[in-house]
Amino acid sequence: MKAPPVSISCQDLTLRFPVYGVDAKSLKKHLAKITVGGKLGRHHGSTDVTALSHLNLELKAGDRLGLVGHNGSGKTTLLRALSGAYEPDEGSIEVQGRIAALLDLSLGIDPTATGYDNIRLRGRIAGLSSRQVDERMDEIAEFSGLGPFLAMPVKTYSAGMQARLAFAAATAVEADVLLMDEWIAVGDADFQKLAHRRLLKLVERAGILVLASHDVELLRLYCNKVMRMEGGVASEVTPIKNLDALMAA
Amino acid sequence: MDTATHMLRTGRRGPLFEYQMALRDLRASAERLDLAWSLAWHDVVSRYRGSILGPLWITLSMGLMVLGIGFLWGELFRVSVHDFIPFVAVGIVFFGTVTTTINEGCETFVQASGMLSQTSLPMLTFVWRTVLRNLVYLAHHLVIVAGVLGYFGFWATADYPTAVLGLFFMVANVAWISMLVAIVSARFRDIPQIVQSITQAAAIMTPVFWLPDRIPPRYHLILDLNPFYHLLQAVRAPLLGGGVAPHTYLFLAAMAAVGWLVTFGIFANTRRRIVHYL
Numbered sequence: 056m057k058a059p060p061v062s063i064s065c066q067d068l069t070l071r072f073p074v075y076g077v078d079a080k081s082l083k084k085h086l087a088k089i090t091v092g093g094k095l096g097r098h099h100g101s102t103d104v105t106a107l108s109h110l111n112l113e114l115k116a117g118d119r120l121g122l123v124g125h126n127g128s129g130k131t132t133l134l135r136a137l138s139g140a141y142e143p144d145e146g147s148i149e150v151q152g153r154i155a156a157l158l159d160l161s162l163g164i165d166p167t168a169t170g171y172d173n174i175r176l177r178g179r180i181a182g183l184s185s186r187q188v189d190e191r192m193d194e195i196a197e198f199s200g201l202g203p204f205l206a207m208p209v210k211t212y213s214a215g216m217q218a219r220l221a222f223a224a225a226t227a228v229e230a231d232v233l234l235m236d237e238w239i240a241v242g243d244a245d246f247q248k249l250a251h252r253r254l255l256k257l258v259e260r261a262g263i264l265v266l267a268s269h270d271v272e273l274l275r276l277y278c279n280k281v282m283r284m285e286g287g288v289a290s291e292v293t294p295i296k297n298l299d300a301l302m303a304a
Numbered sequence: 305m306d307t308a309t310h311m312l313r314t315g316r317r318g319p320l321f322e323y324q325m326a327l328r329d330l331r332a333s334a335e336r337l338d339l340a341w342s343l344a345w346h347d348v349v350s351r352y353r354g355s356i357l358g359p360l361w362i363t364l365s366m367g368l369m370v371l372g373i374g375f376l377w378g379e380l381f382r383v384s385v386h387d388f389i390p391f392v393a394v395g396i397v398f399f400g401t402v403t404t405t406i407n408e409g410c411e412t413f414v415q416a417s418g419m420l421s422q423t424s425l426p427m428l429t430f431v432w433r434t435v436l437r438n439l440v441y442l443a444h445h446l447v448i449v450a451g452v453l454g455y456f457g458f459w460a461t462a463d464y465p466t467a468v469l470g471l472f473f474m475v476a477n478v479a480w481i482s483m484l485v486a487i488v489s490a491r492f493r494d495i496p497q498i499v500q501s502i503t504q505a506a507a508i509m510t511p512v513f514w515l516p517d518r519i520p521p522r523y524h525l526i527l528d529l530n531p532f533y534h535l536l537q538a539v540r541a542p543l544l545g546g547g548v549a550p551h552t553y554l555f556l557a558a559m560a561a562v563g564w565l566v567t568f569g570i571f572a573n574t575r576r577r578i579v580h581y582l
Binding site for chain 1: 309311312313315316339342343346349350351353418419420421422423424425491492493494495498575576577580581
């Protein structure tokens, strides 16, 4: 069976966030408000933030999209929406192909479990079967370079070792659509070189890359298209050669 | 909710659509029950890494508690140890499963926030993870039940099929309660304390450590209206050679039906928002 071609399609995508203050997270305070009947404070302490507003995006195989924009402009929210974690309030998102989101490497890492267990867990979450994880275990273990430490709990690792483990496990997936929040090369200089090569291979295999980054050089290196986000509103997707003009606009 | 290679997310299209999407989540989580099982198994294995007795550690401490309470309280209540220890053992084991599944339910989504915010995994997978994990622990604790029933000679008179039926009713109810508190705890961070207070109160109000027939008739409502009593009774009574009153099944079936309807309704209406609560 031939799968349909890899693609991303967002139509009129709007995503609003409720932001809850401390008060809004307390049931007791909610009840107190009801019984006293007071309308003090802002709307139960929660405010809606429009993180993405009427965004349209069409990507097909071979597209390497760079996302630029200030902090809080909606880049990460868009990546999370593309990963399927955030549901749109209006419009739609459709993604064809296996998605891998490398947004936050440390997520899903259980510090009390061993390195091996964490690799297994991460692989299962990424959609691999137990057998597939076992098949890849040697390769992942070797790449991490952690050797005998893999049998020890992750909480005994140094920060750099944890980063190596997380990176090795997270990048062991096969993906058609690769979502990245900043280029995640980690570890010491040697490992960074290895990590870089591994990421490149992953990017080459993937049909579509969406990379959010502040690093202009990096974007020039890996992306062929670019889109600028500002306050949840996206610019047109333009070829990467227009990056300077886009940033200046 | 999606196949491995296709994902579609859309905005709200009315209440009916929200229920359809919630059902899809349910179906997807059922198809990937093996993932929930892997997560649950990971929890069990990693919690006991490094301790020699492994998960039997809790079983051992629970066993000691059964013996202590069995002998001492049996003496205080002037009940024969022969009757009281099996009663307490079965009670502690199954009541423990009920309360920890509910208490740990509070953490279900909060703990999974990392995975929920960057994957399209079905949300209910994490509810099943909590339930399955506690069933694995229950399987360990059954050693105590088996030992006690064997030693005191109840194994021959126990009605196992009826006990399994009771266990089914128990799990069917505990699962929705665990799911309900998971959703509500994600939204309101003071819920876990409230839930713990309730389960603690339930441990006192429910005949786990005391015999139900000691209660004066005028207080009988404490048993009749206590859901925990019915949950426990459906499993415990058949194991100890007693019958289960028909109204216990009626109570549990009604509770499961209403509970699932309400909880599923809440899930359908909050599903989109849960990840933002975290």
